[in-house]
Amino acid sequence: MTLPRPDAPTLTGTALTLGYGADPVVRDAGVALHPGAVTVLIGPNGSGKSTLLRALARLHRPESGSVTVPGVGDAEVDARALSAKEFARRVSMLTQSRPTPGGVRVRDVVGYGRHPHRGRFGSGDPEGPAVVERAMRLTGVAAMAARPVGELSGGELQRVWLATCFAQDTGVMLLDEPTTFLDLRYQIETLDLVRDLADEHGVAVGVVLHDLDQAAAVADRIVLLSRGVVRADGRPDEVLTPELLTEVYGLRIEVYSDESGHVRTRPIGRHTTRSRTARSA
Numbered sequence: 001m002t003l004p005r006p007d008a009p010t011l012t013g014t015a016l017t018l019g020y021g022a023d024p025v026v027r028d029a030g031v032a033l034h035p036g037a038v039t040v041l042i043g044p045n046g047s048g049k050s051t052l053l054r055a056l057a058r059l060h061r062p063e064s065g066s067v068t069v070p071g072v073g074d075a076e077v078d079a080r081a082l083s084a085k086e087f088a089r090r091v092s093m094l095t096q097s098r099p100t101p102g103g104v105r106v107r108d109v110v111g112y113g114r115h116p117h118r119g120r121f122g123s124g125d126p127e128g129p130a131v132v133e134r135a136m137r138l139t140g141v142a143a144m145a146a147r148p149v150g151e152l153s154g155g156e157l158q159r160v161w162l163a164t165c166f167a168q169d170t171g172v173m174l175l176d177e178p179t180t181f182l183d184l185r186y187q188i189e190t191l192d193l194v195r196d197l198a199d200e201h202g203v204a205v206g207v208v209l210h211d212l213d214q215a216a217a218v219a220d221r222i223v224l225l226s227r228g229v230v231r232a233d234g235r236p237d238e239v240l241t242p243e244l245l246t247e248v249y250g251l252r253i254e255v256y257s258d259e260s261g262h263v264r265t266r267p268i269g270r271h272t273t274r275s276r277t278a279r280s281a
Contacts, residue, residue, distance in 0.1 A: 113167030
């Protein structure tokens, strides 16, 4: 894949206003994804983070604003000016829900990710088979390559779709709640893969997460949305403050650093501070 110069974003949303009807759900929002960096979008349900991510993937047409990719030199190109295949060679996205194809093997589904790199009748992709095998191995689905996807659990299917995005081999990867349906082991392994994509392959990653601690652990930058507006954009320690999180989520949230210096959050509910003795009484 061809990446722009290291200081240039590979995908930029500027002044985006997005809606599904008369009322916008995202207003004047901006986000820039850079090579080798993980940007995490967080916020309460309905804050607009998934809609914003879909707009970056050209799956939601903005009412105003623009999504651009690097052109020649310092020029920016409107993403809508690219053909579907041209855009898909630059940007891949894991959405929250996808239809489950009936009677199709895992290997074939992962192979769908190679479509932007193929010519007519599936020709012209000599690296494809090796890339598909690598994607399955990285996501832990190689052992089920010959199984029909209709036999898989929700967590297994999620990993197959993640492998499909890996096989697309793009410079930008967008992931909408990629840890959904996964047990704890695969949640952590998925987040490790996200970091590997950025650190080892220079991919610009944009990801929506609900878990604030996971966001803090994996992100270089965090974008916090509230009611369709970007409230903060910066390093985890800059965005994850008790005052801001408490205001946005409508719940008291404490923030502290663990022994490794990582940011941790602690939501305080009505029973959070009860002693262990009181709970067992």
